[in-house]
Amino acid sequence: MPLQNRVQPTGEINAHPARGGFMGNRGILHDEDGLHPKRRWAHQNWVCCVLSFKGRRRQLMAPRRYTELFFLDEAVAFAVGHRPCAECRGAEYRRFRGCCDVPGPAAALDCQLHAERAVPRIFQxxxxxxVEAHDLPDGSFILDHAGKSGVLSGDAFYPYAPEGYQTAQKRPQGRVTLLTPPSVVTxxxxGYRPQIALEGAQV
Structure with missing residues (x-):
């Protein structure tokens, strides 16, 4: 049975058998019964990590260890407010900081992202x-006019599904709801180009 650790671009954390492309950390969100029904972060430095680093191995959702979260790709991780890990993804972290207009240490960036990604006290x-759809860069996640989440790339909108993106549609016109935090869009x-897992999507 799959664990409840797959993060959706709309913020939910679901159980799904498909393998994610990146791992994330927000602290300890689980106990012996699984993911806590309401807790969705334990600290503000939400990072996006590679799946394999220096041969380290972990037991998923081990007691008193941070909860391993998984994303389809980097665009999904950014949509919910994670940023590249400075340890296992040092080059990407430095490149992201260079493209970001948030000065100061990593804690300042994390504080800014947290204000942009989360509604206080209700964990949403x-x-x-x-937001004008035509003005958004590639990698931005939106809700289209039908309320479906998906990523923008070129002239296309790729509807999201946990197992991968669905057939491309024409980029929506007019105003839409943006999921990706504004500092990430900036x-x-x-020039930061997020990884988008479009390999299996039909154009």
């Missing part, structure tokens, strides 16, 4: 309504 994703505009 902060979203941004009435980094995309400045």
């Amino acid at each position: 994703q902060r979203r941004y309504a009435d 980094a995309f505009r400045a």
